[in-house]
Amino acid sequence: MKRSVIWQQWRRLALIAPLIILAACSEPLIEPRAPRTPTAVIDRYNAVVATAEAGDDLLARARAYYDRGNIWFDQQNYTEAIADYGRAIALDPSMSRAFHNRGLAHALLKENDAALRDYTQAIRLDPAYRRAYENRVRLLEELTASTPVETLLQQLADDYGNLAQLIPEAEAPYRYRQGLILVRLNDRTAAREAFDAAIRARPQHVDALYERALLHYAGGDLDAALADLDAALRLSPRAANAYYVRGLIRHAQGDTRSAIADFGQALLLQPAYPEALIARAAAYGEQGNTTAARADLQRLDDLQLDPALQQAREALRVRIGAP
């Protein structure tokens, strides 16, 4: 074979070599993902555990199991992680972080009762253990969303309160959430205190103002409710539901004309607002303006109504004598 031919072969090879190299290294380029600790790392921690086992220092042994548990955890081997955290806890029952991490592993395995027990123990050992509160809150939010068990709701409310104390810069949102849970628990006094605290921490907290107004309204303190809604509306002048609730309160006060104005404002901001339509039609009906009432009633025909709103519509129909 001539030299020139060999040279040409080399040149071709030189051209395609980068492509071969790129193809060879293409696999890691597919999807960026969080790098996990290499599986082989566990061998090093096995060695550390073995060394600790050989010694007499129980705390060092507990620490070794705890560290290896963290590696198992990082590698998503939660069963092994729970076993190692358990060994660490057996050796050092004051190890709050082992309780917390075991709780987290249980939660990831959907072993919710065990997770709650471990979080609770971690918090008992370290009452300022913020991450334990946060993870317990996360789990409780998940659990109470589907099944509103009273004890869990109370625990959730308490945790929000504790987090509000532990993290002063996040006090307003945590107090607000605490208030919402206390409303669900029908503990209106405590709920109002929580909303008070949220508003103290951040006077512009419009949600807390609105929810506190609802509490005042339910408690019959209509003036206080109006004051809160006025404050909320000054900050959020486009909040249709605040106008709607203010209309209801004014209606309860006997100020039908202002109520109609508020319902109208709510409908201006949100034309498909069935509650405001029903409320305004009822107010028109009370004024004897059945034409306007029937016009609002007719607008309801195009809207989806839940069972309670359907009943309100029927009651309205009867009241204004509509067919």
Add this chain to the structure above:
Amino acid sequence: MSDRTRAWIAWCAGALGVLILGSGLMIASVTQWRWHLLAGLWLLSLPARRLIGRRGATADRSMRGLMLMAVLGFSAIGLQLARNQVTQSEATLRAVASLAQPVAAEQPAPVFPEADPAERTSLGSGRTLPVAINAGVRGRIVDRNGVVLAETVDGRRTYLNPALGHLIGFQSRLYGTTGLEARFDAQLSGVATLSPTAILEARLLGSPVEQVPADLTLTLDSRLQAAAQQALGERAGAVVLLDVPTGAILAMVTYPRFDPNQLVLPEPATQTDVDRVQAAWAELNARSDAPLLNRATQGRYPPGSVIKTLTAAAALDSGVLADPLATVTCPNLLPTEAGAPPVRNAVDNLFRRTGDPSDLVRVYAFSCNTAFAQVGLSLGADRFLEYARRFGLQTADTRSGPADLRDIPAEVGTIANEASFLQRPAALADTAFGQGQALVTPLDMAQMTASVANEGRLMRPYLVAEARSGERVIYQAQPEMLRQVVSPETSRRMLDIMRISVEIGYALPIALPGVSVGAKTGTAETPRGVPHSWIVAVAPVEQPRYAIAVIVEYGGEGSRSALPVAREVLAAALGVTP
């Protein structure tokens, strides 16, 4: 090109290659990065090849080329790893933080994303609370005399008169709520006693609502209803008995019918209960005789000769016939238009009974088709249609608005499919004596009769007299005149004509001892050959209280099937022994 220029270009290309590779490290797109890598390495190879040089033995040059490829390959791998460190740095940091977290003490404050308050369109959690309205609490339904027809026992709706399913309807958890149960659901459930605002407040605040169910009192008379049911028996058809002055429905029977109890689930219900109800529902829907259809208000039938009442009333009221004794002929055949078959009477030589020439009274009594065809033609299409509309019959193409009866589902009767149909003389003549395209409900015919008997006033028919919650009346039906269809004078004349029809005509068998009855029989042709049997009647003629319409499907002549039913019902209403 000089060697110096080539060298300059090569070094520039190398610098460009470095730039391209450097920028590629920051690019998230894998595909773009690969192009950067390829282009950058090739550009970098240009100055490298110049450094290697082209001099020397072939083997040396080959070896240098191989070395260059190896360097470029390792550079590619190195750059790839470096890029991983850049693009995945955040994930790496998170993973490292996760490893260190259990030991680390300091954490940043949590971030709660919140919109600018000025931009908020809704505040608060947006929760709504269930309004506690108990579906198991429901008022009773009673007849005009307080006889209980439906009640709720232990949370289960029970229909004590199962023959009233077509009126009362049912409240089924599987198939919804129908009939009066649906129309007056707000009153029966107690929602009607609530203010809408109270429901809205309860939904918003969770405040309790006070639910006070109301009892419904119907206009029905169970005794007359039973008489009508018995008279009709198990023949397909319907009976409607109206209170003439008010329009209240005193009896309304349909057959076939259904028992609403079979569609109600007990509380709590087992799977067996659900299967039983589902099977009953499937069976009711599969039956060819349509037991769920309320024939009295939803069955649309050709009216036959009972429509002659409308034609006669229109002719008298409009002045087309000056009085009931105005001359009318009853020929055997009446040609109407070229190409159309002539109008015939049901029997030949009917003029021997009506007389020749005759009058409106006698042609009505003996139901002369050719006479009423002539009257219809004299009225003209527009006037005939106008009177039909006054009596509540529309044309299918212009039909609009609900039926007069609002309490339960009802159909609107039609005199023709299109108004233009009546412009044809043959069509107008046929329609005037009861053929053509007219389709009416028994309720339509009862209303027609009642309005003729009620000084020409057409009343809205109704079934519910009142809804009462304890002492509080929350619904009260008021008799409502829909319109004046004919003058009181025409009404009086028509009553006379109907009375004489019973005294000398085909309606003679309906006569009751001691009471004057006015009536008109009808025989409506059907595609099956056997006609529907009709009758409309009113009694007592001197001071009309009851108006009745009866149809017996495929019952033959009106005097044969429908007439005895009407007679028994009127006898029961008037308290006479037939």
